[in-house]
Amino acid sequence: MVAPHVTASPLSPATPEWTLHLHTKAVSTNDLAAPLPGWHAVVADRQTGGRGRHRRAWVSDEGGLWLSAVLPTPGPVADWAILPLAAGWAVRAALADLGVFNIRLRWPNDVMVGRAKLAGILVERFRPDTAVVGLGLNLVNRPELHDDTLAGQTTRLADLLSPAPTRAVVLDTILARLAHAQHLVADRSVADLLPTLNTAWTGARVSIDLDNRATPLVGRLTAVDAQGRLQLDADDGARHVLSPLQVARLREAF
Ligand code: BTN
Numbered sequence: 669m670v671a672p673h674v675t676a677s678p679l680s681p682a683t684p685e686w687t688l689h690l691h692t693k694a695v696s697t698n699d700l701a702a703p704l705p706g707w708h709a710v711v712a713d714r715q716t717g718g719r720g721r722h723r724r725a726w727v728s729d730e731g732g733l734w735l736s737a738v739l740p741t742p743g744p745v746a747d748w749a750i751l752p753l754a755a756g757w758a759v760r761a762a763l764a765d766l767g768v769f770n771i772r773l774r775w776p777n778d779v780m781v782g783r784a785k786l787a788g789i790l791v792e793r794f795r796p797d798t799a800v801v802g803l804g805l806n807l808v809n810r811p812e813l814h815d816d817t818l819a820g821q822t823t824r825l826a827d828l829l830s831p832a833p834t835r836a837v838v839l840d841t842i843l844a845r846l847a848h849a850q851h852l853v854a855d856r857s858v859a860d861l862l863p864t865l866n867t868a869w870t871g872a873r874v875s876i877d878l879d880n881r882a883t884p885l886v887g888r889l890t891a892v893d894a895q896g897r898l899q900l901d902a903d904d905g906a907r908h909v910l911s912p913l914q915v916a917r918l919r920e921a922f
Contacts, residue, residue, distance in 0.1 A: 686737075686843050697736035698802040702794040706740030709843060711835075718804060720788050727818065731809030733835055736802045737843060739850045745796060749912075750858050750896045751849075752776050752791040755801045757865045758849035759787055762842040768828050773868035775889060775898065775918050779805070783922075784823035801846060807835055858894045866891045876900065876910065877917040885910075886921060 687708045694700055694712035696719055701710045715728030728734045741748045756777030763771050763779070763786075772780050779787035787805035794800060806824035826832040833841075852861055870891065875884045876898075887902035898915065900908045 684847050686847075688839075694734075696802075697734050698790065698792055698800050701736035701738050701800045701802075702792075704738045704798075706738050706798050707847075709735060709737040709839075711735050711839065719790065720804070721790055726788065726790075726804050727811040727814045728804060729809045729811060729814050732807050732811075732824075733803065733805040733838055733842075735805075735839065735842065736800050737846050739799050739801060739846065740854075741793075741797060741799045742854065745793070747856075748799060748853060750894065751799055751801075751853055752789065753865060753892060753896050754849040754853050754858065754861060755789050755791055755803075755846065757861050757868070758845040759789065759803060759805070759842060760868055761848070761864075762838075762845040765841050765845070766825075766829065766833055766838065768825070770828075771868070772872075773865075774872070774920060775869055775874070775892075776896075776912065781823050781828065783920075784821060786823050786825065786828070803842065805838065805842075807838065808832060862892070862894060873921045874900070875919045875921045876915055878910070878914050879916050880914065889918075 684707045689700065689708065689710045691712040694715050695717040696715055697710040697712050712734045714730045715734050718726035718728035718734060720726040753776055756773045756779065759779050760771045760773060770781055774780050777789040778785055787803060790802040792800045792802065806822055808824060808826045811822050812818040852858055869889055872889045874889045875886045877884050885900060885902050885908060887900050889898055890901050891899045896912050898910045900910060902908055
């Protein structure tokens with residue numbers, strides 16, 4: 669650890685002051701963030717045991733942004749069920765703030781350019797009063813050099829913006845938007861972000877494995893609602909409204 673408790677300057681009066689914990693190396697920033705209070709954030713230059721959704725390993729080579737931001741989650745846990753989607757919205761909004769406008773989301777919160785993944789988000793709840801939003805975003809790193817199964821499947825900010833912004837600028841922009849998303853969920857103003865959130869995946873053709881159904885549902889993901897339920901217009905003409913808890917796996921069907 670090189671510089672604990674460095675305080676980032678607020679970007680606007682509405683933005684809370686984040687307390688940053690910077691590490692040269694961590695197993696997983698999400699684990700370091702787990703016991704911290706709200707508005708603390710952990711960043712590591714590299715992770716040796718970075719993890720993604722579905723217990724997959726997350727390549728965290730030097731040159732990427734490996735961030736875990738702790739958001740306060742007051743009130744009932746159920747009120748925060750939308751947070752993983754709101755986090756995807758926040759990262760997409762931050763990237764637009766930086767000048768990247770061609771970002772789409774792959775449900776629930778993969779940050780994509782075309783078919784290539786720029787960033788992934790893993791939200792974990794270690795305590796009832798906080799949520800840890802773990803974000804891995806490729807900046808100048810090349811994850812495919814460390815895992816050849818990733819060849820052609822990832823992209824990085826340096827390939828999208830010239831000159832590429834520094835990690836510090838990206839970090840500030842993302843923390844401001846995560847705070848914005850936290851306020852929208854806390855104020856029950858999620859309806860404000862749904863229209864833009866829904867433009868991020870509207871029309872995506874998907875195949876969804878459900879826990880209680882032998883064959884996948886195939887169709888178009890047209891929207892999510894304020895409870896985070898997916899609206900799927902299936903190829904058989906039926907409209908399904910699916911709780912995220914029913915969804916075992918969602919794949920894009922191009
Ligand atoms: C995914 O797309 O599967 C989510 C990837 C999340 C990776 C980030 S990197 C920072 C934080 N620490 C981790 O161990 N994981 C998240």
